[in-house]
Amino acid sequence: MSADEATFCDGVCYAKPCFEDSVNTQLQYLIELQKFDLRIFQILDQQKKIPGLLQAAEAPLRELQGRLQAMKHEGESLARQRKNAELELGSQEAQLQKVRARLSELKTNKEYQAHLFEIELARKKKDTFEEAVLALMERSDQNSQAIKELELQVEEAQKNFESEKAKLDKHAADLTNEIAQLDQEQKQISQSLEQSLLSRYNRLKTIRKGFAVAEIRDGSCIGCRLQLPPQLVAEVRRGDQLLDCSYCRRILYMANQLETESTE
Numbered sequence: 001m002s003a004d005e006a007t008f009c010d011g012v013c014y015a016k017p018c019f020e021d022s023v024n025t026q027l028q029y030l031i032e033l034q035k036f037d038l039r040i041f042q043i044l045d046q047q048k049k050i051p052g053l054l055q056a057a058e059a060p061l062r063e064l065q066g067r068l069q070a071m072k073h074e075g076e077s078l079a080r081q082r083k084n085a086e087l088e089l090g091s092q093e094a095q096l097q098k099v100r101a102r103l104s105e106l107k108t109n110k111e112y113q114a115h116l117f118e119i120e121l122a123r124k125k126k127d128t129f130e131e132a133v134l135a136l137m138e139r140s141d142q143n144s145q146a147i148k149e150l151e152l153q154v155e156e157a158q159k160n161f162e163s164e165k166a167k168l169d170k171h172a173a174d175l176t177n178e179i180a181q182l183d184q185e186q187k188q189i190s191q192s193l194e195q196s197l198l199s200r201y202n203r204l205k206t207i208r209k210g211f212a213v214a215e216i217r218d219g220s221c222i223g224c225r226l227q228l229p230p231q232l233v234a235e236v237r238r239g240d241q242l243l244d245c246s247y248c249r250r251i252l253y254m255a256n257q258l259e260t261e262s263t264e
């Protein structure tokens with residue numbers, strides 16, 4: 001860059017590499033850039049969670065649908081059982097009539113008594129089938145009622161899921177828009193940074209999930225929370241070069257080095 005291209009400014013400017021750029025100004029660009037990057041990483045994290053949230057929102061609906069399906073299968077099985085029991089009942093009724101009809105053909109009292117016993121047995125058997133049919137009818141009614149109630153619940157769950165999905169879709173779209181905007185703003189600031197510093201920052205950013213520049217507080221790096229050598233702290237305070245944390249390699253600064261508020 002030549003002096004002709006340079007623009008002079010008293011504060012931070014993101015427009016073009018500034019001739020006046022000091023270590024502190026570069027640092028302020030970095031911190032500004034980091035604000036965008038931290039938000040971008042936050043957004044990427046939120047985006048990753050969306051499929052899981054969608055699944056969780058759909059879970060109650062899936063569960064109710066599963067129960068409804070099982071209930072319908074049970075209803076079909078009950079209908080089949082009832083049909084069989086009704087057939088059995090019909091044939092047992094016919095059998096009873098046949099046995100009764102033979103009563104008039106009997107000659108002796110002994111035969112008559114034995115036959116009455118046979119009629120009683122046939123009647124009991126018929127009663128048993130009748131009870132079975134009634135019990136199956138009752139179970140079918142209960143099943144139909146439960147299906148109706150469950151269908152209402154499924155409908156409700158479907159509505160809830162759709163509204164939840166709409167919210168999540170909107171959230172996902174907002175995040176995508178925000179990230180596009182942040183990318184744009186980030187590019188602008190990047191242009192104000194020295195190329196080698198930008199590369200150094202970008203490398204660190206990838207490793208440290210967007211947290212590449214760290215303040216020194218009470219002699220410790222807030223990135224890794226480790227106590228820094230006093231010599232290093234003193235050098236950072238002097239502010240004539242950008243130095244790394246000895247442990248996590250983040251670029252260090254002190255809040256009082258900067259005129260503006262640096263971290264949020």
Ligand SMILES: [Zn+2]
Nearest residue numbers: 221224245248
């Ligand atoms: Zn550190």
